[in-house]
Amino acid sequence: MQYRFGRKPRAHDHRLPRYRALATETLITLPVAVDYTAGLPASLGMYENDRLGDCTCAALYHALQVWSQVGQGSMDTEPDADAVLLYEQACGYNPADPSTDQGGVEQDVLAFAMNTGLPVGPTGADRHKIAAYVEIDPSNVPDLKAAIYEAGVAYIGFNVPTYLMASGPPTVWDVNPSGDQTIEGGHAVILCGYDAQGAKLISWGRVYTATWAFLAAFMDEAYAVIDSDWIAAMGATPCGLTLAQLEAAMAALRT
Numbered sequence: 001m002q003y004r005f006g007r008k009p010r011a012h013d014h015r016l017p018r019y020r021a022l023a024t025e026t027l028i029t030l031p032v033a034v035d036y037t038a039g040l041p042a043s044l045g046m047y048e049n050d051r052l053g054d055c056t057c058a059a060l061y062h063a064l065q066v067w068s069q070v071g072q073g074s075m076d077t078e079p080d081a082d083a084v085l086l087y088e089q090a091c092g093y094n095p096a097d098p099s100t101d102q103g104g105v106e107q108d109v110l111a112f113a114m115n116t117g118l119p120v121g122p123t124g125a126d127r128h129k130i131a132a133y134v135e136i137d138p139s140n141v142p143d144l145k146a147a148i149y150e151a152g153v154a155y156i157g158f159n160v161p162t163y164l165m166a167s168g169p170p171t172v173w174d175v176n177p178s179g180d181q182t183i184e185g186g187h188a189v190i191l192c193g194y195d196a197q198g199a200k201l202i203s204w205g206r207v208y209t210a211t212w213a214f215l216a217a218f219m220d221e222a223y224a225v226i227d228s229d230w231i232a233a234m235g236a237t238p239c240g241l242t243l244a245q246l247e248a249a250m251a252a253l254r255t
Contacts, residue, residue, distance in 0.1 A: 005160055036192040
């Protein structure tokens with residue numbers, strides 16, 4: 001099996017709302033553990049991330065799977081072609097020119113998902129727009145947990161050390177001081193559960209666990225992604241804000 005990456009270095013946009021700055025709620029008591037992957041099938045589809053460096057796009061289609069399965073009780077798995085279409089539209093990939101398979105910037109993909117929407121449906125003609133995305137300090141584990149709990153997923157970017165992929169990705173991703181620390185590339189995934197040891201994540205169509213130590217060592221960007229369907233189903237919004245307030249916080253990034 002092939003495993004591709006495709007996350008370009010993180011962007012820095014001062015207009016992007018910060019989770020901690022927006023948070024107005026009194027400190028909530030988070031569950032000790034959350035697992036939104038429970039009940040998902042063992043194989044969730046690769047969304048072509050075995051063939052293309054489209055992980056920034058594939059991760060959002062896995063988010064759709066989580067939001068729909070947990071929020072509505074029926075998993076929405078869009079066609080692989082929709083993820084490739086998003087890769088074309090948000091990242092500049094041209095299927096006729098393999099040299100354009102260069103990956104994507106997470107914030108570019110999120111902005112496209114908010115302003116234009118993810119291609120959905122059999123031909124990708126319909127759109128699913130996210131309501132907002134809020135930057136999280138990657139070192140702030142409580143905020144990461146809160147984002148997962150309230151928004152269903154945290155969309156993250158990290159650098160992949162060679163040792164992680166030596167024999168294919170293991171079930172648990174952890175630090176390995178004796179392993180080859182050479183960075184193979186950047187990767188985008190969603191976190192969709194957590195406990196004291198680490199976070200559940202979806203990558204390459206399967207569920208893995210990354211320890212908090214691994215994420216602290218290699219993750220360098222994270223976002224709470226707010227979906228209006230999830231909010232309607234679950235009745236909670238991140239940061240103690242209403243959906244309208246979260247959408248308003250994104251005004252500078254709307255086109």
